[in-house]
Structure formats: C-alpha cells, structure tokens
Amino acid sequence: MSASVVILLLYFLLAIMVVTFTVRTIRIAKYPVHLRWELSPVPHEKGRGAYGGSYLEEFEWWKKPREKSLVNELIYMFKEIVFLKALWEHNRKMWYFSFPFHFGLYILFVMAVVVVLGGISGLLNLPQPGLGLLRTGAPLLAGTGYILGGIGALGLFVGRLFSQRLKPVTTPASFINLALLLTFFISGVYAVAVVSDFPHEMAVVVQNLITVNLSGEIAAPLAIHLIVAGVFLAYLPFTQMMHFVAKYFTYHEVRWDDEPLEVGGKMEAEIQELLQQTVTWAAPHLGADGKKNWVDIATASPSEEIE
Amino acid sequence: MSEKIRVKDIGKNPDQNLTTVDPAKLIPLPPPYDKIEDQPEWKKLSEGALESMVCNLDGFVALSLPKPENKKEEKKYVDQFVEGLKKLLSKENNWTFLQPLMLSLEYCVGCQTCSDACHIYEAGGENEIYRPTYRSEAFRRLVNRYAKPGGKFTAALNGADVDLNWTTITRLAELAYRCNLCRRCAQVCPIGVDNGLITHEIRKLFSQELGRYRPPARCRFFHRDERYRGKGQHRIHR
Ligand code: SF4
Numbered sequence: 001m002s003a004s005v006v007i008l009l010l011y012f013l014l015a016i017m018v019v020t021f022t023v024r025t026i027r028i029a030k031y032p033v034h035l036r037w038e039l040s041p042v043p044h045e046k047g048r049g050a051y052g053g054s055y056l057e058e059f060e061w062w063k064k065p066r067e068k069s070l071v072n073e074l075i076y077m078f079k080e081i082v083f084l085k086a087l088w089e090h091n092r093k094m095w096y097f098s099f100p101f102h103f104g105l106y107i108l109f110v111m112a113v114v115v116v117l118g119g120i121s122g123l124l125n126l127p128q129p130g131l132g133l134l135r136t137g138a139p140l141l142a143g144t145g146y147i148l149g150g151i152g153a154l155g156l157f158v159g160r161l162f163s164q165r166l167k168p169v170t171t172p173a174s175f176i177n178l179a180l181l182l183t184f185f186i187s188g189v190y191a192v193a194v195v196s197d198f199p200h201e202m203a204v205v206v207q208n209l210i211t212v213n214l215s216g217e218i219a220a221p222l223a224i225h226l227i228v229a230g231v232f233l234a235y236l237p238f239t240q241m242m243h244f245v246a247k248y249f250t251y252h253e254v255r256w257d258d259e260p261l262e263v264g265g266k267m268e269a270e271i272q273e274l275l276q277q278t279v280t281w282a283a284p285h286l287g288a289d290g291k292k293n294w295v296d297i298a299t300a301s302p303s304e305e306i307e
Numbered sequence: 308m309s310e311k312i313r314v315k316d317i318g319k320n321p322d323q324n325l326t327t328v329d330p331a332k333l334i335p336l337p338p339p340y341d342k343i344e345d346q347p348e349w350k351k352l353s354e355g356a357l358e359s360m361v362c363n364l365d366g367f368v369a370l371s372l373p374k375p376e377n378k379k380e381e382k383k384y385v386d387q388f389v390e391g392l393k394k395l396l397s398k399e400n401n402w403t404f405l406q407p408l409m410l411s412l413e414y415c416v417g418c419q420t421c422s423d424a425c426h427i428y429e430a431g432g433e434n435e436i437y438r439p440t441y442r443s444e445a446f447r448r449l450v451n452r453y454a455k456p457g458g459k460f461t462a463a464l465n466g467a468d469v470d471l472n473w474t475t476i477t478r479l480a481e482l483a484y485r486c487n488l489c490r491r492c493a494q495v496c497p498i499g500v501d502n503g504l505i506t507h508e509i510r511k512l513f514s515q516e517l518g519r520y521r522p523p524a525r526c527r528f529f530h531r532d533e534r535y536r537g538k539g540q541h542r543i544h545r
C-alpha cells in the first residue's frame with residue numbers, strides 16, 4: 001500500500017488523538033479544589049496506611065511535621081497498575097480476561113517505545129546496541145502482546161454479550177470499544193506473522209512519520225494494522241477508555257487527597273475565591289436569592305434559613 | 308424477575324412499582340428474627356397517601372413527592388430537575404464536589420465489581436435496582452443526554468435511553484435513599500468511581516433545587532425541629 005496514504009492518515013488520526021487527549025486531561029485537572037473526600041486506607045500515611053489510619057489521629061497534628069511514605073504509595077500503584085490488584089481481589093472472574101488484556105497493551109506500549117527510539121536513533125545514525133536482539137525479540141514480544149490482548153478483549157466481549165450481570169451497564173459503545181480493540185489485536189498478530197522484518201518495517205514507518213517522507217510502500221498487512229491502531233488512538237480519548245488517565249485523578253486527587261488546608265496557603269486562596277461565587281440553588285431553605293454568595297449562605301443562622 | 312429490569316425501565320409504567328421487595332429473598336436475620344412468618348407485616352400505604360404522592364419504586368416511600376395534577380405541572384417539576392442538574396454540574400453552585408462527581412460520571416467501565424460490595428444490594432435480595440450502578444447509570448444517562456452538549460446525538464452510542472419524566476425523577480429520588488453513602492462500593496472500584504458520591508449528589512439536587520429531602524433522623528425522632536415542622540417531609544411510610 002502507498003506509504004503516502006498511510007502516513008497522511010496517521011498524521012490526521014494522531015492529531016485528533018493528541019488534541020482530544022490533552023483537552024480532556026486538562027479539563028479533569030482544572031476542576032476546582034473540592035471538599036475532602038479521601039477514602040481510607042491512604043497508602044502514603046506513613047505507619048498508618050496499613051490499618052486505614054490518618055495523621056488526624058495525632059494530638060495537635062497541625063503542630064507536627066507530616067510523615068508521608070511515597071514508597072508505600074508507589075508499591076500500591078505498581079500492584080494496581082501492573083497486576084490490577086483491585087480486580088483480582090474483588091472481581092476475579094473479570095480479572096482473568098482483564099489482566100491479559102491490559103498486560104498485552106503494556107507489552108505493546110513498551111514495544112512502541114522501543115520501535116520509536118530505534119527509529120529515531122537510526123535517523124540520527126546513533127549506534128544501536130542490541131539491534132540484533134531487537135530484531136529477533138521484537139516480533140516475539142509484539143506477538144505475545146497482541147495474543148494476550150486479543151484473548152482478553154475477546155473474553156471481555158463475550159462476557160458483555162452473555163452476562164446478565166453486566167447487561168444493565170453495557171452500552172453500544174462498550175461493544176464498539178472492544179470490537180475495535182479486537183480488530184487491532186488481530187490485525188497486529190497477522191502483521192507480525194506475515195511481514196518479514198516487522199521491527200525494521202515499523203522503524204521505517206516511524207522514520208517516515210518523523211521526516212514527513214511520503215514515498216515508498218508499506219506492506220498491506222502492516223498498513224492496515226497501523227490504520228486500525230490510528231483509528232483506535234483517535235477514538236480512545238472520546239470514550240471512558242480514558243479511565244487510565246482518570247484513575248490518576250480518582251486516586252491522587254480524591255481517594256488519597258488528604259492535604260489539610262494551610263492558613264495563608266494556595267488552597268485557602270483558591271477556596272476564598274470560590275466562596276465569593278453567587279449561589280443560585282432554588283430551594284427555599286437555602287435562602288439563595290441570586291445575590292448571596294457561599295459565605296453569606298453558610299453563615300446564615302438556621303432560623304433565617306426557613307423563612 | 309428482577310434481573311430483567313433495565314435501566315431505561317426507570318422511566319416507564321408510572322402507575323406500577325418498578326419492583327417489589329420479597330421478604331423471603333432478603334438476607335436472613337439472626338434469631339429471634341429469623342422466622343419470616345413471625346414478623347409483623349409491613350405497613351401498607353393508605354389509599355389517601357397513594358392518591359396524593361408518588362409511590363412507584365418498590366412499594367416504600369422515603370420522600371413524599373407529589374403527583375402532578377396535569378401535564379403542565381409535570382413539566383414544571385421536570386424543568387426544576389433539569390435546572391438542578393445544570394447547577395449540580397456547575398462550578399458556581401457545586402465546586403465542592405465537581406471533580407469527584409465528574410470523574411464518577413464519566414469513567415465507570417461497567418464491571419459491576421461494586422455490586423458485591425454493597426450491603427443494600429446483597430442483603431436486599433440482589434434486586435437489580437439496588438445495585439450501586441443502577442441509580443448511577445440512570446443518572447449518568449440523564450446527564451449524558453440532557454445536560455451535555457450534543458447529548459441527544461451521542462445518546463444511541465452511549466445508551467442514554469432514559470426518558471426524562473417525573474416517573475424517572477421520582478424513582479431516582481427514592482433510589483437515592485436505598486443507599487447509606489457508606490462508600491464500600493467506592494472502596495472496591497478498580498477505577499475509583501464513587502457511587503456513594505453520586506447518591507450524595509442526587510440527594511443534593513433534590514434538596515437544594517426542589518426542596519425535597521429527608522431530614523436527619525434526629526429531627527424526625529423529636530419532631531421538634533422548627534425547620535421541619537409541618538413540612539410533610541419527615542414521614543417514613545412503610
Ligand atoms: S462503579 Fe466502578 S466497580 Fe462499579 S461498575 Fe463502575 S467501574 Fe465497575
């Protein structure tokens with residue numbers, strides 16, 4: 001297949017992906033500070049995380065330095081991200097498919113990074129140690145990634161199709177997401193199997209993308225796989241498959257966010273500003289008349305509230 | 308039977324209960340309460356009560372929500388709800404919980420891990436409507452369809468098939484009181500979605516926009532709190 005078609009299409013799809021991904025991530029990050037809503041255990045609570053404790057147990061905690069354990073948090077994250085610990089503990093049936101699915105994707109992600117770095121170093125004529133190893137190891141690794149991912153995606157798809165339990169929360173989009181992923185994995189396995197020098201061909205595509213080189217040909221199975229991958233990447237940020245980004249926020253900015261308000265600090269300043277906003281809730285017991293702000297309402301006496 | 312209830316059923320058949328609670332299916336209580344036949348029968352709602360207020364979820368009423376007299380009145384209530392929905396999703400009126408709420412509304416992957424952690428669902432006979440996800444999904448679909456730009460166009464894709472009517476709204480309000488906000492569901496959710504928080508926010512919408520809420524148990528017990536006297540919102544009907 002003509003490289004120009006594939007490369008141009010990839011530019012277009014990747015551009016959609018980058019823009020949407022960035023916009024959506026920034027949107028989550030820019031929500032205003034919220035009230036504390038942490039959920040024990042908070043792993044960075046040094047010496048207390050294990051039993052769900054908190055620095056609030058300490059007498060006059062505000063006079064003492066806070067003790068945090070980044071290591072505990074990282075261990076928790078590692079187990080959760082790599083092994084899907086929560087699913088293993090609480091939903092074993094789904095873990096059997098979700099784990100290979102996610103692990104397959106991780107392998108492919110690592111593969112993609114290696115291929116991109118290989119492509120860049122090739123362009124810069126840098127020495128490429130282990131190139132031979134990569135040439136033999138990469139197809140094996142990629143094949144494993146595609147097969148694991150495919151088995152997982154197929155299991156999840158079939159599960160959604162037949163499980164009465166999942167039916168109420170399954171939408172047409174759930175099937176589209178999984179079908180697209182399945183196509184991606186199958187086309188990947190096929191490309192690895194039939195394209196003679198898979199890592200080299202991939203590195204060439206990366207180089208063509210970087211140097212805007214539209215000449216040449218790309219083997220059809222690889223071209224199809226790349227287009228499917230591009231479509232998937234462009235579609236991903238529109239869906240709840242962005243949960244891998246959301247999960248950072250649900251954990252770090254909600255479940256584990258136990259940061260106290262420091263008088264005179266940045267958070268206090270932000271909250272002071274938020275409190276100046278006018279409240280327009282209509283229920284009479286709030287007494288919001290379209291002029292009062294959060295402070296006015298929160299400081300009104302209860303007897304006034306029922307007027 | 309309960310397995311067959313779909314999320315969109317929340318807005319259908321206003322004159323029927325969406326489900327019924329069968330005492331035989333509830334989690335057994337320890338002795339001396341283990342014999343169902345010895346239990347006093349649950350009180351039924353009086354005819355008068357049934358005429359004036361909505362009772363169409365599971366035969367129980369936590370909030371005394373009115374039956375609209377006519378279409379115009381129904382529209383008024385629905386409009387109030389939509390107004391509340393917009394406020395709930397706005398920084399001005401709900402900055403206090405906006406980020407956790409949006410994360411919980413937008414990133415549930417529908418794995419149902421949370422259901423097994425919910426005592427209401429487990430002890431309540433594993434009734435479909437008591438799943439943590441049932442209430443959240445109905446609310447999510449309303450938000451997706453009626454409060455998001457282009458929601459009507461993407462509805463087919465994201466299954467936003469819940470009708471916006473007084474039946475949906477009142478059942479949703481009742482369902483917000485089939486959860487005690489314990490957050491066990493959030494504790495086990497692999498994504499960190501918080502169905503307890505969604506309940507909290509649904510209650511907030513009804514309280515702060517429509518003025519419908521259940522006062523704290525303390526106030527119901529003493530019946531002396533000026534704020535609630537004569538408001539007709541403190542009764543629990545069983
Ligand atoms: S709330 Fe969490 S556990 Fe429940 S279905 Fe959604 S993602 Fe799964």
Ligand code: SF4
Binds near residue numbers: 485487492493
């Ligand atoms: S917060 Fe509500 S939905 Fe979640 S487990 Fe507790 S009772 Fe169930």
